[in-house]
Amino acid sequence: MIEVINPGLHTTVQDQGRLNHRHFGVPTSGAMDQHAYILANHLLQHQSLKPVLEFTISGPTLFFYAETYIVLTGAEFDVQLNGKEITHSSPIYVPAESTLAIGQAKTGNYGYLGILEGFSTVKVLESVSYHPSINPGAKLTKDMQLLYVKTQFQPLDFNARVIPIHDKFCRTRLDVYPGPEFDCLGKDDQEKLFNHKYFVKPKSNRMAVQLGNTPDLTAPEIITAPVQPGTVQLTPSGELIILMRDAQTTGGYARILQLTDHAMNSLSQCKIGKKEEVTFHKK
Template sequence: MLNILKPGFFTTVQDSGRFGYRDMGVPVSGVMDAYAASKLNAILENDENSAVLEITMTGPTLEFKEETYIALGGAEMMATLNNIRILNYKVYKVKKGDVLAYGKLEVGFRAYLAVKDGFKTAPVLGSRSFYAPVTERNSIKTLVSLPYVPFKDFDPKISEIKVDSGLDSMTLEVYRGPEFGELTDRQLGKLFSMEFSVAKENNRMAYQLNETIDGCDMSMLTSATLPGTVQLTPSGKLIILMKDGQTTGGYPRILQLSDSSIAILAQKKSGDYISFMLK
């Protein structure tokens, strides 16, 4: 078990996502920065769908009640193990009573903690990803502990990797969305020449951007959306749906972020800048 001494701002259990239920309005959910999480599961030799902790902005303080092996990744949050600084993308052995604590956010916005064989919270609809009301909780704030399988002996093939995390990147590669062809030359010019800053309205559901382009008031039926869908409102505001975003929407879907771009955007906080590059 992992004891939750302090939960942090918004810490959740996430795996690769909940698939096959979008027709019933259930979002995919899953890790926001899939690139970081996949690297951690890889160096721990976990299944790629193993559940990790996703830690947003302010990290938790955690006590391990059984031996295991861990790896950290994503944002840099000055993590310490028993008050000794530890590094991202490196395997560490932890013993009973060891305490992992997160400090000041340095770079990025979301950090990840993986344990050998993943966290073993109860799956719901085939996924351990937190998403209320599908799951009982939306974060670990009300939890006392998280289950994992103890590991006393593990000899990793690779104990440390160098990762191009993309934490400093601001360019989002995008594809044409279904309504891309409705954009005017003026709208296209602004869309691909401007830098946009992340608004304070940003979370696992969607990121809004502060700057606007000319609006789009075309009439359309409510249509399917995906994580990474960029919607354009009549006022010209851009809304980028993320992993917990709704499964349908009525605004024009002008762009679609690539998987790598979703990971990059997941590491941006209010006031950070991004730009779009068409693939």
């Protein structure tokens, strides 16, 4: 069992998300950086994907009552286990009665804590992922207790390590496909869209990322239509909004581009409020 000593700024339980309910108006949710989520599971040698903890900006402090193995992926944070720094992207043995303190982010936005055999949590609509109106209990709070499977064996080959690619967190080229309303843009606006450099505005969150330094673009509003994570919308005022994991399922702004899965993972780790280079690249 884990006791939450300090929940951090925004620590939640996440998995792949609710993949089969968007036609009912249910957001997908799930880990913002799906690559980091899957990597945590692979490093722990899980045969199927298990839930992880997702944290951002400032991580949680957790007390482990029983021994286990953990792994940290995604953005790099200052992390100490019983007062000693531990390695990122490599399985770590956690003795019984240990304290894990995850501090401030050093690179990127979203970090992930995977645990051997995953956390024992309740599914809502086929997913354990947090959403404020669907599964609010998946957000960590002070003194909360999380259950996990006690380690019954000593793995012999838990020595894999992945070296993080730091460039992922500072220069982001987003691969995209044309959206349904892409041709509503004139040829000049299409060229400006791809030949421009943007940055992530501070108002960005799990629902949507707002881009700053946008060129002067115009497109007509549309009748409400389906949208999905990765949809790039152009508002009547010329703002560019990229929908993320907790986004709504319909919208009335022009859908000019659609991000690839890899681009969504990269964008989620692009530091908010920094003048970091974000560009679109047509697939």
